Amino acid sequence: MRYVDMHCHLGLMRDGLACAREAEVRGIGILDASVTPAGYSASQEAYAACPNVRVAAGLHPWWLSDGTCGDADVDALAKLVSDTPRVGEVGLDFSTKHLPSKGAQVRAFTRVARACAEHPLDGRLLTIHAVRSADTVLDILEETGLVRESVCIFHWFSGTSDELARARRAGCWFSINAHMLATRKGREYARIVPEDRLLLETDAPPSNTAFGYAELERELAETSERLAAIRHTDARELACRIAERSAALLDL
Template sequence: MQQPASVFDCFDMHCHLDFAPDSRTLADELALRGIGCFSMTMAPAAYERACAALDGCANVRVGLGVHPWEVPADDEGRLRELFDAFAPLAAKTRFIGEVGLDFSPRCFGAEDAQTRLFREIAGLCAREGGKVLSIHAVQSASAVLDILEETRCCSRNTCVFHWFSGTSDELKRASDLGCCFSFGPRGLGSRRGRAYAASLPLDQLLLETDAPDAPQPTLEPVPVTAEFVAGPLSFALTELCASRSEYSDTVTATVRNTSARLLSL
């Protein structure tokens, strides 16, 4: 059966609405602009808060996440606590994010813990199936792909690489697995990012903003309006269309339809 046409004009497939001081108002403003969202969370507790705050927002799907920045380097108890909180929530949702690996200097020493936790998450998703995962893979694309292949996670789920920054060989490996890729202004702002977007099958391309920025505890909260998402999303779409050989209308419609299908919106 063909999926009904989406009521939304555009989709942000990797954002952080819960970083806004008033995530509900932001989501409602985005709905008025015809924008659907896949909103990430950093940890299971944040997911539960975001679900409560955004309950009833027809344009939002909240992702259950354990961001690699949240994974401790040497605290087995906390590591087990994170997965034990994640697993029962994952059984109740199709939407997973943000999860993955970060092997940048910021996370030095936590590589092994991150890998073990992500392997458990990918294995759980592989067993349950039917999920959409938004994956963080900073200086770790090969390790992420190893786990996705080992667990066969991609065979029963859609895995989306957020802001892919790996090599061209890793890009092809991920594409051959059937992964999707969300591109935003920063990714499309580089020559390599535009080349990657140009080389992939059109039906593997999505848009993202990664907005708004995380709040800074030492600073006063900054009001976040829909333009914080809508502006970068529009820019990303323009850049994506410019990088492709197809007509802009074809790119826009295909990206929208893929997003709507993944989010059931």
């Protein structure tokens, strides 16, 4: 593998299948983070013939916040994760827009985390959304034991320096994208995270844009090069190490 995109939404692309197939030809792996349980089932079927794609079962907090998903979807995801090794996108978003649904979000994430803990699987991985909520996310991961038993990845980490330190101590992983490297805080976080916990992602596609394979590859390459420059290390060697690590996590 040349690169592995550890957080992408193929199901939200205009032609995710074409992107996945071209990525396979070009040696790029993809973790497709679903945003609803129904989306997970659809993606499982759509990308079943793509050996470079792994699909995670998720319920994005935004979909809870706006009422698109509710208790039935939480129940569905809790059942799915009992035998699903890859979980995401899940998590919490306490930004102003989504704060009114804080209680529902916490209940949902706690339910899913407990379901994972009650049904341990080798190689389980979670890709986690945590906006203004990293401490609460960590509380739940620690209370359920998931932080010790699973690979817990903070996607596009934007918390405080204290929260980052806590996540690092807990052994969490961090997937870095171009948006994170566009801020001074994000660049500093990318510099100090232990290399053996570093991953790459695109979080593609951006809203209301035509985003396909060419854009995905370019963004992964540019993010990888910027990350190497920030960390003062050889770009090709860093990209190779991150790709190997990511492929191992996804069993690619």
